[in-house]
Amino acid sequence: MAVETRYDLPCGRSLDRVWDHLDAPDEHELSCPHCSTARESLRALREATAELAGERIEPRRDLTDRIMSAVRAEVRRHGEMLPVRADEPGGLEVSEQAVAVVLRFAADEIDGVRARRCKVRVLDRDADGETLLSAELTVAVAYRDDMAELLASLHERLRAACAASVGLRLARLDVVVVDLYE
Numbered sequence: 001m002a003v004e005t006r007y008d009l010p011c012g013r014s015l016d017r018v019w020d021h022l023d024a025p026d027e028h029e030l031s032c033p034h035c036s037t038a039r040e041s042l043r044a045l046r047e048a049t050a051e052l053a054g055e056r057i058e059p060r061r062d063l064t065d066r067i068m069s070a071v072r073a074e075v076r077r078h079g080e081m082l083p084v085r086a087d088e089p090g091g092l093e094v095s096e097q098a099v100a101v102v103l104r105f106a107a108d109e110i111d112g113v114r115a116r117r118c119k120v121r122v123l124d125r126d127a128d129g130e131t132l133l134s135a136e137l138t139v140a141v142a143y144r145d146d147m148a149e150l151l152a153s154l155h156e157r158l159r160a161a162c163a164a165s166v167g168l169r170l171a172r173l174d175v176v177v178v179d180l181y182e
Contacts, residue, residue, distance in 0.1 A: 009032075009034040009035060009038055010034050011028075011032050011034045011035060013028065013029070013032070013034070013035055015038060015042075018035055018038045018039055018042065019042055022039060022042055022043065022046070025039060065108065065114060069104075069105065069108060080095070080096050080121075080122075081093040081094070081095055081096075082094050082095070082096060082099065082120070082122055082131060082133070082168065083122075083131050084131065084166070084167050084168060094166055094168070096119075096120045096121070098166070099120045099133065099135070099162065099166050099168065100118035100119070100120050100135075102161055102162060102165045102166055103115070103118050103120070103135060103137055103158050103161065103162060104118050104137070105161075106157050106158055106160075106161035106165075107137060107139055107154060107157070107158060109157075110150070110153065110154055110157060111142075112141055112142035112144060112150065113139055113140075113141050113142075113150070113154060114139060114140040114141070114181075115137060115138075115139055116137075116138040116139060116140060116178060116179075117136075117137070117138045118135060118136070118137045118138075119135065119136045120133055120134070120135045121133065121134050121135075122134075123171050123172055124171065130168075130169065131168055131169075132168075132169055132170075132171035132172075133162065133168050133169065133170050133171060133172075134170075134171065134172040134173075134174075135158070135162075135170055135172070135173050135174070136173075136174040136175075136176065137158065137173070137174070137175050137176070138175075138176045138177075138178045139154070139175060139176070139177055139178070140177070140178060140179035140180070140181055141177055141179075141180060141181075142180070142181055142182065143180045143181070143182060151175060151177075154175055155173055155175065158170065158173055158175075159173065
């Protein structure tokens with residue numbers, strides 16, 4: 001199905017023809033007020049378009065971080081399955097990768113912290129049979145004077161996220177700062 005896009009000026013001249021003759025108008029287009037007005041508008045449109053086309057667009061600053069978060073949240077499961085409730089028949093399990101995603105996401109939500117790699121393993125079981133985890137998270141952090149406070153709040157947030165989102169306790173948590181950025 002064809003869509004008609006032709007637009008005729010009140011003088012009967014098509015806007016497409018005025019566009020085609022924008023730099024070399026004929027006598028009618030020079031003397032006609034409708035064609036002159038259309039020509040000026042089309043010139044302004046061409047200039048604005050050229051200006052926009054010449055601009056260098058910078059992607060949003062957090063675009064790379066958002067892409068990397070999506071990549072890390074890849075749905076393929078890697079690693080071992082961790083028992084959440086060992087005392088129930090059939091038991092509930094969660095993958096190491098799922099726990100790592102929860103921890104990286106929790107770290108990424110802290111301003112000035114970018115999670116990198118995360119390794120999660122079963123450390124032990126407590127007297128009640130609860131699975132205790134060990135995790136090592138590598139991060140890049142923005143340089144700041146209160147680095148100790150930042151890392152302490154990161155530890156708290158990761159432990160809380162693991163308990164609230166996964167139902168497992170981090171008995172050991174190592175946070176390794178591998179990079180500083182401005």
